[in-house]
Amino acid sequence: MSTVTAAETTTTDRSLPVVLKVEGLNVDLRTPRGTVRAVDNVGFEARAGQTLALLGESGCGKSMTAKAVAGLLDPIADVDGGEILLNGTDLARLSPKQRRKFAGPELGIVFQDALTALNPVYPVGAQLGEAFRIHHGLSAKEAKAKAVDLMRRVGIPEPEARVNAYPHQFSGGMRQRILIAMAVALNPKLLIADEPTTALDVTVQAQIMALLKSLREESDMAVVLITHDLAVVAEEADTVAVMYAGNVVETGRVADVFASPRHPYTKGLLESVPVNAERGAELNSIPGSPPELHKIPAGCVYQDRCPLVQEVCRAERPKLLPVVSKEPAAADGATPRAAACHFSEELDK
């Protein structure tokens, strides 16, 4: 009756609730050269209090995935199938009007273009307070008081004096703090951070990442961090989904994935990090470049750059399947590892 099977103990370690579960998400782009699939059958989970990194190079579909989740796709992009479950509600099925109720209270997003994302003609206080006015119906004065609190929360000095200042009167790092404050204003369950430090100085990047971390710990929200920076993933994320050409090619705990990558693309990425290279030696790099979206091959998306490529890779697209590690200790039941490679077993060290 109350016997717990071995299988359950390893797969149902669900102490942390799943906040966001994306499954089979497709995003199509209408381009002059025809419709192309920018995000193809993408799935991942983000858990409360944890950071999931969506890792990949420019154009791999990670930002598009984030925008699809947030409901902020450009007019030329459409979600074509898939589920976006935010605490059990499928956002993909909601009307734009219903979805707006989630934007802010349930889901916040931090954009990468910190320098241009704020509206130049309104004081930052008015923009920070906007979410309270839209969702809680606060007056301008009440919203401004909330804005001051938020500015203090994200570490902007003298918030009372600066609440009426305009975006151009703030530095890039301060503007990104304001954007983060906006995203967390209504204490959302999910925060999407789309390359939040790309536009910033290196010295400011660490401060911004530390701020995101402390906000996550404070409120126990799930964070989806979009990045191309392996060091940031290693440092900040609990789990990672590696994307390539619109597909998730590998997922798992960051520690596991980085220790023994089970997809040749992940392996190639890790080998191109200078830390792992010998001093004076030429840096490893992955030969070639990702396929253009209208030229994605029929089989495995990585076939043209893969050192392990075989006939089967050109014929059949590998599914994202759970991988078993030789070291069972590395397998975390809550975040099963998976890789989309016909030869993932062979990569197991």
Place this chain on the structure above:
Amino acid sequence: MLTYLRKRILSSALPLVVVIVGVFALARLTGNPATLYLPLNATEQMRADFTARMGLDQPLLVQMADYFGGVLRLDFGESLRTGESAAAMALRAFPATLQLAATTMVLAIILAVIVGCWAALKPNGVADRISSFVSMAAASIPDFWLAIVGIWIFAITLGWLPTSGVNGSEAWVLPIATLLLRPFGVLVQIVRGAMVSALSEPYIKLARSKGAGDVRIVTHHALRNAAAPALTVAGDLTVGLVNGAVVVETIFGWPGIGKLMIDSILQRDFAVLQAAVLLTAVAIFVLNILIDLGYALLDARVRPATVKA
């Protein structure tokens, strides 16, 4: 602020002098008023007496120096025709033009913002194509032609509206409709372009991420950013409206500054012409200052810093 105003007023003094000199010289090219005001059989002596009495026998430079002396004392001379103060005549005619121009511009701006926003919501959509056709047509139709056709259809054939005058609200319809078309057409295209570009800015996505609805996105976030280019063009169009007013006021017998200018040219009433042109020029300078203040009101980036960040 005061420094700015003082600077603007000082810098506008020179152009005003140029305007006066130009008008002063050009007006005298229309001929000697004596031929117009004296009977056909007037003797040479009578003509010479008239010319001397009006001070027109003096060299041009002396006349001009006299005139500037008067302007500095706010004495703009008298009408040849009525003997009335030229300044009083210009000031009396000005409100009629101002009312006409202001009503026209307000209507043009309101209509253009509505149509331009509607078109910008879906670039290359049906609304955009319709508004593009309508605004192009509106901006291209010559106002004098439209005025005459309007009188022919609505005043003569249908008899709905008066042909001219300022009595009753019906009298406003044709002059406003005529003057409205060009600014409306041009502004629709400006508003549409500025809105399309504003709506693709990152701050729109940010506003959507906070759950802002379409109405709030358009009216609160995009329009305020699109307003600056529209304001620039609206300012230019308002200046153009004064030129349009000359034609339209003449056709509709509207007792404004445009009609006063035309009448005073035809009657070689130099002082009145000069006063009317000078008043118009001053009005345009004031308008430009108001537009500059408008920019500062719309966008803090062109405002002297008041809040320190």
